[in-house]
Amino acid sequence: MKFEVLTIFPEIIECYIKHGVLGKALNKGIVEVKVYNLRDFTSDKHKKVDDYPYGGGAGMVMQIEPFYNAIMHLKADEKPRKLVLLSPQGRKFTQKLAQKFMEESKAMVLICGRYEGIDERVKAFVDEEVSIGDYVLSGGELAALVIIDSVVRLIPGALGDELSAVEDSFMKGFLDYPHYTRPEDFKGMKVPEVLLSGDHKKIALWRKRQALKNTLKNRPDLLKNLSPEDMRILKELC
Numbered sequence: 586m587k588f589e590v591l592t593i594f595p596e597i598i599e600c601y602i603k604h605g606v607l608g609k610a611l612n613k614g615i616v617e618v619k620v621y622n623l624r625d626f627t628s629d630k631h632k633k634v635d636d637y638p639y640g641g642g643a644g645m646v647m648q649i650e651p652f653y654n655a656i657m658h659l660k661a662d663e664k665p666r667k668l669v670l671l672s673p674q675g676r677k678f679t680q681k682l683a684q685k686f687m688e689e690s691k692a693m694v695l696i697c698g699r700y701e702g703i704d705e706r707v708k709a710f711v712d713e714e715v716s717i718g719d720y721v722l723s724g725g726e727l728a729a730l731v732i733i734d735s736v737v738r739l740i741p742g743a744l745g746d747e748l749s750a751v752e753d754s755f756m757k758g759f760l761d762y763p764h765y766t767r768p769e770d771f772k773g774m775k776v777p778e779v780l781l782s783g784d785h786k787k788i789a790l791w792r793k794r795q796a797l798k799n800t801l802k803n804r805p806d807l808l809k810n811l812s813p814e815d816m817r818i819l820k821e822l823c
């Protein structure tokens with residue numbers, strides 16, 4: 586899978602992708618990330634990318650020309666790609682959408698805005714407008730990294746044998762169970778006995794109960810389409 590990122594701060598993306606799971610996936614050749622500086626697609630000596638908003642108002646708006654020039658440059662190879670604009674106004678990004686992007690897109694262009702936003706006419710060249718949450722960031726770069734990270738984790742082989750995205754809690758429709766590791770007793774805070782029992786059936790049941798308990802407490806909105814067994818456990822918790 587290939588990600589092409591349009592941004593005025595390429596170093597934000599380049600720094601992050603060298604580390605962890607993404608770094609390994611890049612080294613394995615499972616994913617490719619190319620970052621383009623929008624200032625390289627300007628036509629003035631000051632490499633201007635923003636201007637005052639028509640109609641007045643606070644702040645600056647990013648101009649269409651650098652985005653247009655960059656998108657036309659990418660499209661010159663005539664390869665299919667999904668163009669995604671990161672914005673607070675976009676449709677909500679979820680694990681389900683990450684799965685859809687991984688399954689359907691061989692290449693994605695992630696378009697990062699800053700300032701008060703970008704010229705609305707850029708959207709004529711975009712396939713999707715996506716938000717990672719109900720808050721305003723200083724720029725789309727963090728949102729682009731969230732999308733790259735969550736989609737790459739789903740690519741078969743990206744996580745290696747030790748991890749599996751399929752096991753990720755959101756893939757199962759609820760929050761994760763608690764995790765513990767050594768020491769068994771930290772200043773009197775002990776690891777739950779069941780996890781030391783070696784009884785894998787009991788451990789699995791305990792983990793399911795804990796996951797449902799956490800989900801009921803923090804994200805009841807996720808509790809739908811439960812299996813009869815999960816519903817039974819949930820009823821015990823209520």
Ligand SMILES: COc1cc(COC(=O)c2cn[nH]c2)cc(-c2cccnc2)c1
Nearest residue numbers: 672673698702716717718721722724725
């Ligand atoms: C493309 O237009 C944008 C993009 C961004 C950066 O992205 C996010 O904030 C984001 C992406 N997913 N969830 C949030 C921010 C603004 C913006 C800034 C100030 C006031 N109002 C809007 C505009």
